[in-house]
Amino acid sequence: MGPVPFPIPSDEALRASTLAEYHVLESPPELEFDRLVQLASRLFSVPIALISLVASDRQVFKARVGLDVCETDRDVSFCAHAILSDEVMVVPDALEDPRFAANPLVLGPPFIRFYAGKPLVTPGGQRLGTVCLIDTQPRATFSQSERDNLSDLAELVMDRMELLRLAHVRTVGQARFENIAVTSPDAIICTTDVGAITFWNHAAERLFGYTAEEVTGRCGSLVVPDSWRAAYFEDLARLREGAAMSAAGQTIVRSGLRRDGSEFPAEISLSSWREGRATSVGAIVRDITERRRNEDRLYRLASxxxxxxxxxxxxxxxxxxxxxxxxxxxxxxxxxxxxxxxxxxxxxxxxxxxxxxxxxxxxxxxxxxxxxxxxxxxxxxxxxxxxxxxxxxxxxxxxxxxxxxxxxxxxxxxxxxxxxxxxxxxxxxxxxxxxxxxxxxxxxxxxxxxxxxxxxxxERAFREVAVARREFERELRRAFEQDQFALLYQPQIDLRDGRIRGAEALLRWQHPTRGLLSPVSFIDVLAQKPIAPAVGEWIMRTACAQARGWRERVPGFRIGVNLFEAQVRSAQLRNVVERVLGETGLPPEGLELELLENTMIRHDSALLQVLQALRAMGVGLAFDDYGTGFASLSLLKRFPVSRLKIDRSFIRDVISDPEDAAIVRAVIYLGRSFGLEVIAEGVETKAQLDFLAANQCTQAQGYLFGRPMTAQAFTSELARAAVLP
The missing domain is CATH 3.30.70.270 (Reverse transcriptase/Diguanylate cyclase domain)
Structure with missing residues (x-):
């Protein structure tokens, strides 16, 4: 199915003929139009901004930012739809809009997803085209203030087009010019080559405060301030000598002088022509006070x-x-x-x-x-x-x-x-x-x-380190793509009977040149990369698949899996866990997810509902490295944690350091008080084990019971039914 055929306005013939009167479809680029689309791109933070004129069979881009083509067919034009109204047309997501979902400009370059267009409306009410904004990403909202700003931009564009139209009319004959000039909203003045005023329209009366009767025959310098009066007379003298006026055919910005002596910023388009042996001068004058105010406001918003x-x-x-x-x-x-x-x-x-x-x-x-x-x-x-x-x-x-x-x-x-x-x-x-x-x-x-x-x-060394870090990050991506990551498993022991009750899955990197790397060499960098959630899911799936077989040997066996913070942030965590458990056949009770305290703090409100759902499924949740972060006791009450893991840094000196011993006792006490299991990490000596047993810690892991080992070695360890030394 192709794009929806473009709609035809009821006044299409009049609209097309009016557009032709502006003579802008084939005219050279205009710096002023280019400046306005650049402003639009910055103001609305869109990659593409256009002034689009809708002709009978095509749309022509009079000015453009972010788009290489100068025109497209009308039947794929968003603007052909936008000109049906005087208001801003907004398409939040083109893929969700039946008018544009199959449009080749949506499905192919420039891949339009968001569109906003304000029609360019002539003083007579004909809609010639639009000022439009395009983004390759959808946008849920386009506020009223943004609509107002886009409308102001369209008004600035239309002002400029109207001035160009009048300048063109000036070239087609005095009689027709004066007929049009009578009703023009812009002041139009004609003089001789010595400055005597011969024509003064109603808009000039309103702008300068003089009637046509008062000024006819007087010198045009009466509306020229002192700041450029000398240049005005020099131009007239140049004209009488047969040379062209310095600003002929151009639009210049000067000050205008009203009858009451006040000055205002004016945009002036000058031209000259021969009538018989006489030379005449025409000026189209527009008060741009309001336009400057709008431009200043829009440029201020953009910057x-x-x-x-x-x-x-x-x-x-x-x-x-x-x-x-x-x-x-x-x-x-x-x-x-x-x-x-x-x-x-x-x-x-x-x-x-x-x-x-x-x-x-x-x-x-x-x-x-x-x-x-x-x-x-x-x-x-x-x-x-x-x-x-x-x-x-x-x-x-x-x-x-x-x-x-x-x-x-x-x-x-x-x-x-x-x-x-x-x-x-x-x-x-x-x-x-x-x-x-x-x-x-x-x-x-x-x-x-x-x-x-x-x-x-x-310091220059920082850049060298950054280059090395980027290369290391590329190595990490290749490591995942080329299956260089591996899992080792460390036994978790029940201190009451000395038997293995679970394991923690630990990531290693089998680097092609540096050998087997422990997480300390790469985990912090990996955790910050976009591949972290994918690696985390691979760890979970691999560990759960192994644990399913071990659970058949050891009823109640549980595998511990550390989560990256990116997994915790993801709204997909619950779905990932459900999918992995379904694919591997491991019951939810066989999986324990390990989270850092500080992660829980940073994602309090967002995380709580997900964790509650996981606990309701039966999945275990452990505070990893407990005591090293900034978690408050209120977190133990608010979050559905099932186990606390005492960090190895407290176990290392638990025999010699009274403060470490006090912390370990406190964590064990907290666990009992909150009905949580407690496991100590990093147990390496018999003395540490005895201390934990004496203080009623029921589980432990560490080198005393076994170093991290391959899945094959862990299976053998289970077969030997390991007991306490």
Whole structure:
């Protein structure tokens, strides 16, 4: 099924003839139109923005951003539908709209998913085309304010088209010109080559305050301010000498002078022609006060962050580019807030927005002389400082960290967040804008890795490390694609009878040149990559398949599987678990998912419902490395946890360190109090085992009972029915 045939407006013949009168379909590109579609692309954050004119059998793009073609057939045109109304037509998702779901522009390049178009309506009411926005991603909403802004843009385009139409009419004859000019909304003035006014329409009367009778025969300089009156007379003199006027055939912006002495910004289109032996001059004058106000507002919206009123990413990009082209030494300070996500998670996004406004105010107060302070998005800000002095930039960064670390007071709440800053200097750290921001980003990464609340100046070694890290990430992807990952299994022992009751699945990487790598070598990098959920699902499926066979030997056998944070964030966690259990045949009671405390804190509200559903299925849930994070006791009550795992760092010195011993006793006590199982990790000595047994810890794992081993070795271990040494 092809695209829906385009609809035909009831006044199609009149509409088409009106479009022809504007003479814009085949005319050269117009800088003003190009500027407006570029503004539209920035203002609405769309990759494609067009001024589309709908002819009888095609649509012609008078100006375009993000699209290579100049026209398309009308039968695939979204704009052919949009011109049926005076209002903005919005298509949130073209694939869900029966008019466009089979459209080749949707199924093929440019892969339209979102469309918004405002018709270009002439003063007589004919709809000639649209100003339209296109995105390759669907958009659920297009607000009323966005519709109003698009309508304002369409009005600016139509103003320009009307001026071009009148300029063309000027060339087809005086009589026809004057007939049209009488009813024109623009002021139209004709003079002789010495400046004597011969024609003055009603719009000129309204604009300048003089009647036609008052000005006919007088010099046109009476509406020309002092600022360009001399140039006006020079042009007339040039015309009398047989030369062309300097601005003939052009549209210029000058000031106009009203009868009351006030001036206004005017767009003026000048032309001259011969009538017999006499030379005449024509001027089309339009008051652009309102247009400038609208343009200023739209450009302001396109270059300012709506929340903080700081310059946005587009304005930053333009500023840094101009600065580098001038060769001016500068410092770039890239700043990221520490702990801001917790504000959003605990107090809500409205509170987060208030904090961002306060951050912007503190930045401006702390750096009033900065060339630019911009918000790049989220909680990321950037400052551009004059000069490339390392010490000076560091001093400013330190002051910013201190300023942003001061408490933030909101109604009913007082809290603290921090900031980390990465510093890059031009020209030392990069010649291009993207290189300089990249250097600052690498320095910021180092600052956050060093403990946050810090600032770091870029060093070339950072880039070398980043290159190596990217190569390592590619190796990780290849490792998964080429089956280089393997699972080992560490026994979990019931201390009451010394028998194996379960195992923890542990990931290893059989690197082709470096041998078998433990997780400490790669797990942090892997956890941050897009492949983490896929790797996590592979771990779960492989471990569950093994555990099903072991459960036949050991009734109640349970396999522990660590989850990546990306799996926890995913809305598919429950579906993945159900699918894996169904495919492997392992009952839900045979699987235990291990989560870190801090993961639970960060995803409190989003995670709770999923975990409750998993527990209702029978899947076990364990707090891994318990005691090393920041979990509160309330989490034990709120989350459906079934087991606590005491971290090995507390077991290592439990015999010699009274504080570690107290922590272990406390965790065991908490487990009993909340009705949870407790297992100790990292048990390596008989003394540690005796301590745990004496304090009624019922389960343990560690080298004392067996190192992580292959599935084959673990099967053999089960066959020997391992007991305590």
């Amino acid at each position: 300012l962050d709506a929340l903080t009123e700081l310059p946005n990413r587009a304005a930053w990009r333009a500023c840094i580019q101009d600065t580098l082209e001038q060769g001016t030494p500068v410092s770039v300070l890239l700043l990221d807030l520490d702990g801001f996500k917790e504000v959003n998670d605990t107090l809500g996004h409205s509170a987060g927005d208030q904090v961002l406004k306060m951050v912007a105010a503190r930045l401006k107060a702390e750096c009033p002389d900065a060339r630019m302070i911009a918000r790049l998005g989220g909680d990321e800000f950037v400052l551009l400082l004059t000069g490339d002095d390392r010490r000076g930039a560091s001093a400013v960064a330190g002051a910013l960290v201190r300023a942003l670390s001061r408490p933030y007071d909101l109604p009913g709440h007082a809290f603290e967040i921090g900031a980390s800053v990465g510093i890059a200097l031009y020209p030392a750290h990069g010649a291009r804008a993207e290189d300089l921001l990249g250097a600052a980003d690498l320095a910021l990464y180092r600052a956050k890795a060093a403990g946050k609340g810090r600032y770091v100046v870029f």
